[in-house]
Amino acid sequence: MTIGVLGLQGSVAEHGRAIESDGDIFRRVLSPEDLDKIDGLIIPGGESTTLTKLIKIKMLDEAILRKAREGLKIWGTCAGLILLSKEVKGGEIEPLGLLDITAGRNGYGTQMQSFSTTVPFRGGFEAVSFIRAPKILSCGESVTILSEYAGLPVAVCTESIMATTFHPEVTGSLGVYRYFKNTL
Ligand code: GLN
DSSP, X not given: OEEEEEOSSSSHHHXXXXXXXXXXXXXXXXXXXXXXXXXXXXXXXXXXXXHXXXXXXXXXXXXXXXXXXXXXXXXEETHHHHHHEEEEESSOOOOOOOEEEEEETTTTOSGGGOEEEEEEETTEEEEEEESSOOEEEEEOTTOEEEEEETTEEEEEEOSSEEEESSBSTTTTOOHHHHXXXXXX
């Protein structure tokens, strides 16, 4: 399988390593044309304000929306979740609105409050990091909750869009990636 990672900013290399370590082909997505050569797209963590500006400049916003309508599966981690949300609290962000959730930026505080833990996922546990992570403040009816931590959803999906408030790619944990790849 060829999995693309939006390659403009953020934890691109870490996702690339996870993709390759599971025997798949990693493609860095830098232009709308790159979206035609992949079986799934990961929008990585990074800085959502910067990412929203860069996808506009590169004309990737419209292209991602079009590919999503055509059924391309997309997974957003952390800032990627913020980009996929319908509504964002905390800052001037114009999200893509592909997932009916409200995201609150920096939900656990500053960089100093970042932490690693395990979260329940599909009957097991995954080691993940919450790095200046957002909180999912509300979910619409079209959204399925895949994991909760401390009473809040931290992984959600629809038929072809998935979002996690955490990063599994920095811990080498592959369960969430495999769910995206094989089940979504
Ligand atoms: N706090 C960042 C933001 O709001 C997201 C951090 C991350 O992706 N690790 O963009």
